[in-house]
Amino acid sequence: MTETAADIGYDSEVGFEATKGSGTYTALAEIVSIGGMQFTREFFDATHLKSDDRFKEYVLGLFDTGSVPLTLNFAPSASDVFYTQMLAAATGYQLTFPNGVMMRFVGAFESYTTPTLENGIMRAEAVLKRTTGKPTLHAAV
Numbered sequence: 174m175t176e177t178a179a180d181i182g183y184d185s186e187v188g189f190e191a192t193k194g195s196g197t198y199t200a201l202a203e204i205v206s207i208g209g210m211q212f213t214r215e216f217f218d219a220t221h222l223k224s225d226d227r228f229k230e231y232v233l234g235l236f237d238t239g240s241v242p243l244t245l246n247f248a249p250s251a252s253d254v255f256y257t258q259m260l261a262a263a264t265g266y267q268l269t270f271p272n273g274v275m276m277r278f279v280g281a282f283e284s285y286t287t288p289t290l291e292n293g294i295m296r297a298e299a300v301l302k303r304t305t306g307k308p309t310l311h312a313a314v
Contacts, residue, residue, distance in 0.1 A: 180271050182207070187243060187301075189258060190265035193279070198267045201254065203246035205296065207268060210276070210308065211239035240283050240302045241268070247288045247295040255299055259285040263304040273313025278303045 185207055188198030215234025224230050245255070263281040270276075283302040288295040 182271060184271045186269045187241075188267045188269065193262075193264040195265075198265070201243070201245070201258075203248070204243055205246060206242075206244040208240075208242035210241050210268070210278075210303070213237050213239070236307070238278075238303045238308060240300045241280075243299040243301065245297050245299065247297040249295075255282070255285050255297065258282050259299070266301055275311040275313075276308050277311060278308040279305050 185204075186200045187204055187207060188200045190197060191199055214236050216231040217234055218229060219232045220229040259282040261281070263279055266278055266280050268276045280301050280303045283300040284298070285300075286298040288297050
């Protein structure tokens with residue numbers, strides 16, 4: 174039996190371009206989890222009264238992606254990079270998988286939620302949204 178190629182998310186990261194298009198990504202600190210980016214495609218019903226074998230017909234539409242939720246350990250700071258990114262214009266983002274493969278896209282923070290203050294680790298939530306273009310995959314370097 175072949176050994177699995179499955180892996181855990183350890184050593185994954187999210188980075189952003191301080192200058193859009195620079196190709197230099199700064200990693201966001203202490204990410205606890207990175208949600209997956211969902212890819213979807215529209216389908217338009219084109220069924221008519223003579224559709225073959227009484228099966229519906231569809232015309233393929235445009236692609237879209239869902240948002241990417243992030244959970245992070247929160248360390249209060251007057252120079253909070255997540256808050257800064259929430260207020261920033263769209264820029265390049267890079268998701269790096271444990272094996273080094275990267276997914277890049279242009280996006281912006283859709284939301285940023287500071288933590289509930291309680292007796293435990295403070296965790297904040299953020300959501301990235303692709304704003305334009307197709308995400309691209311890049312080989313590990």
